[in-house]
Amino acid sequence: MTPNPVLGGFHPDPTVCRVGEDYYLACSSFEYFPGVPLFHSRDLVHWTQIGNALDRPGQLHLPAGTASSGGVYAPTLRHHDGRFWLVTTNVSGGGNLLFTATDPAGPWSDPVALPGVAGIDPDLAWDDDGTCWCTVAGVSQVRIDPHTGRTLEEPRRIWSGTPGAKAPEAPHLYRIGAYWYLMLAEGGTERGHAVSIARGRHPGGPFEPCPANPILTHRGTDHPIQNTGHADLVQKPDGTWWMLLLGVRPGGGSPGWHVLGRETFLTRVRWVDDWPVVDPVVLDVGPVPDPVRDDFDGAELHPRWISLRDRPAEHCTTAQRPGWLTLHARGGSLDDLDVILVARRQQDPYCRVRAAIDAAGGRGGLVARLDDRHHYEIEAGTGEVRVLARIGPLRAVVATRPAPPGPVVLRIDTVAYRGPADSRSGPDSLSLGIETPDGAFDVLATLDGRYLSTEVAGGFTGRVLGVYADAGTVHCDWFDYEPAPAGS
Numbered sequence: 001m002t003p004n005p006v007l008g009g010f011h012p013d014p015t016v017c018r019v020g021e022d023y024y025l026a027c028s029s030f031e032y033f034p035g036v037p038l039f040h041s042r043d044l045v046h047w048t049q050i051g052n053a054l055d056r057p058g059q060l061h062l063p064a065g066t067a068s069s070g071g072v073y074a075p076t077l078r079h080h081d082g083r084f085w086l087v088t089t090n091v092s093g094g095g096n097l098l099f100t101a102t103d104p105a106g107p108w109s110d111p112v113a114l115p116g117v118a119g120i121d122p123d124l125a126w127d128d129d130g131t132c133w134c135t136v137a138g139v140s141q142v143r144i145d146p147h148t149g150r151t152l153e154e155p156r157r158i159w160s161g162t163p164g165a166k167a168p169e170a171p172h173l174y175r176i177g178a179y180w181y182l183m184l185a186e187g188g189t190e191r192g193h194a195v196s197i198a199r200g201r202h203p204g205g206p207f208e209p210c211p212a213n214p215i216l217t218h219r220g221t222d223h224p225i226q227n228t229g230h231a232d233l234v235q236k237p238d239g240t241w242w243m244l245l246l247g248v249r250p251g252g253g254s255p256g257w258h259v260l261g262r263e264t265f266l267t268r269v270r271w272v273d274d275w276p277v278v279d280p281v282v283l284d285v286g287p288v289p290d291p292v293r294d295d296f297d298g299a300e301l302h303p304r305w306i307s308l309r310d311r312p313a314e315h316c317t318t319a320q321r322p323g324w325l326t327l328h329a330r331g332g333s334l335d336d337l338d339v340i341l342v343a344r345r346q347q348d349p350y351c352r353v354r355a356a357i358d359a360a361g362g363r364g365g366l367v368a369r370l371d372d373r374h375h376y377e378i379e380a381g382t383g384e385v386r387v388l389a390r391i392g393p394l395r396a397v398v399a400t401r402p403a404p405p406g407p408v409v410l411r412i413d414t415v416a417y418r419g420p421a422d423s424r425s426g427p428d429s430l431s432l433g434i435e436t437p438d439g440a441f442d443v444l445a446t447l448d449g450r451y452l453s454t455e456v457a458g459g460f461t462g463r464v465l466g467v468y469a470d471a472g473t474v475h476c477d478w479f480d481y482e483p484a485p486a487g488s
Helices: none
Strands: 015-019 022-026 035-041 048-054 076-080 083-090 095-101 123-126 132-136 140-144 169-176 179-186 194-200 226-235 241-248 263-272 275-278 292-294 325-328 340-345 351-371 374-381 384-391 394-402 408-415 429-435 441-448 464-483
Touching: 015 226, 022 076, 048 095, 076 123, 083 123, 123 169, 132 169, 169 226, 179 226, 194 226, 194 275, 241 275, 325 340, 340 351, 351 429, 374 408, 374 429, 374 464, 384 429, 384 441, 394 441
Parallel strands: 015 076
Antiparallel strands: 015 022, 022 035, 035 048, 076 083, 083 095, 123 132, 132 140, 169 179, 179 194, 226 241, 241 263, 263 275, 292 464, 325 464, 340 464, 351 374, 351 408, 351 464, 374 384, 384 394, 408 429, 429 441
16 A cells, blocks of 8 residues: 555645656645645655745735635646646635746746636636636636636636535546546535536536546545545556545544644546546555754755745844744734744644754744644743643643753654543644753643644644744754654
């Protein structure tokens, strides 16, 4: 078996295209900057991040008031006429936007606005005469000039999925053999999520629904992968077809809580009577990945690092103290929409993160964040170390202790749930504390992980782990992310 998910953690709404022997994949990014992470693979299983498509303010405007799970929604990535095309929706400013690049690693162009295209989840497809068709959730379609963003006709509804199924979205249009196929997600991106498909002889329809719809869903099952949907198809050079899709891994008791966000999974597709038949989506986490350390020695941060809404150089830099990441506070706490944060996605159910923090000139530390109303943090400053928890309307200082002199190593471990084993058992626990010079872990607090889950907080993102400053200046010498075996 091959490892699955192929992109663990908060990597939702996958879209994929192949160029020769190479595959490229993009995902949603919501309120985080830079936006739309991009990955490369030669086998559809092992992916390396090569950049972020929207990596400068001129491409991605997220106003200061952008709410959690606002921002950039599902993209579509395609290769046509020697160029890469990426279309996405910034629901917080700009609407539907189109970007191009000759190299998917960047640079990507400034945005071309699509003012005549309403809705989310835009898709691009070209027919044989070069006409570009843009299809959005709903499901409506319009011909556009992708170079100018101008619409060439009035949008029209073409198919709304299975009668009675809510939220037809994530449409993708393909020419495969003698048919045009229109695949979409429906049922909502929660437990009822599903993938359905229809076909027609023309890109504008009419479309005949597949008699076996939905062609993929895990609703009503006890499968360890749930919420399956929002899929994209790709063909390998050997002629086989594959589907990349999102799913979640709920844990704990009832109703089950997923904390990593919506992840990217892979499964095989076979064709029977010109209809796709999707193999079961199998969970196989594979071997524990190697630890990853960032020493912040370069002028640029690795593309895995994301920030909230923007990352101004005057608030986040590796130049002020070489070999350190320096953060200058802007917001007063992690409850604030403009707090200075540099984080990475939690990609494994259990992991350990450690950071060497010098907060002599301010206050800040290490955080596990789902959104601005759901986060746990351990921070140093003003001569003490303290653990804070924000759960909905409640904010509390959970534990404090005097800070040792000099930089301190702060640590968060996500571990198997430590609490009563009943129907309300959480998916995991988070232990927050200080690592002593001899490597011992001085735990200040252990908190229930369910409160940093989507089922509690709502929204469309997943946990991120990182460093922040909420007063003055905070320096971070290094940051370690170390996955741990299941059940640890």
